[in-house]
Amino acid sequence: MYRRSHSTETTLLSVLDVVYHAAQSLQQQLDLSVDDTLDEPTLLHRLDHTFGVRGRSHKWVDSYLNERSQYVTVGDRVLASVSCHYGVPQGSMLGPLLFTIYTSPIVTVIAPFRNVRHARYTDDTQLYITLSTDNVM
Numbered sequence: 001m002y003r004r005s006h007s008t009e010t011t012l013l014s015v016l017d018v019v020y021h022a023a024q025s026l027q028q029q030l031d032l033s034v035d036d037t038l039d040e041p042t043l044l045h046r047l048d049h050t051f052g053v054r055g056r057s058h059k060w061v062d063s064y065l066n067e068r069s070q071y072v073t074v075g076d077r078v079l080a081s082v083s084c085h086y087g088v089p090q091g092s093m094l095g096p097l098l099f100t101i102y103t104s105p106i107v108t109v110i111a112p113f114r115n116v117r118h119a120r121y122t123d124d125t126q127l128y129i130t131l132s133t134d135n136v137m
Contacts, residue, residue: 015119015126038087038102040065046101064094 044062047053053061068089071081088095103125110116110127119126 015128018117018128018130038099040085043098043102046104050104051101061098065098 068084072079088098115129
């Protein structure tokens with residue numbers, strides 16, 4: 001998620017601030033990182049129902065996600081070809097945007113849990129909680 005005056009550096013500083021405060025109070029961090037895999041039907045549903053992407057644009061994104069394969073070649077010979085059913089093409093311009101749309105409900109999902117914090121930047125989301133050493137087995 002691109003935001004004015006925010007960068008990977010400000011995200012890192014925010015996370016480090018929480019870690020340093022936890023270390024000073026003898027608390028531990030649990031870091032759950034979300035990677036670039038996503039369920040395409042969920043993304044397509046979210047594009048339609050949450051963001052209003054319909055018609056030709058929706059069909060274009062659908063074909064962009066679903067009509068992909070990857071393969072291995074040695075010389076002129078194709079050794080294996082497999083359809084891709086998860087994720088977005090790595091290095092694509094749309095990858096970070098589609099992943100941000102896919103993970104957009106995360107703030108609403110974690111809102112009831114006051115001890116769960118998060119940091120987001122483009123296609124990276126981190127959820128973390130601070131645990132007292134008294135509560136860790």
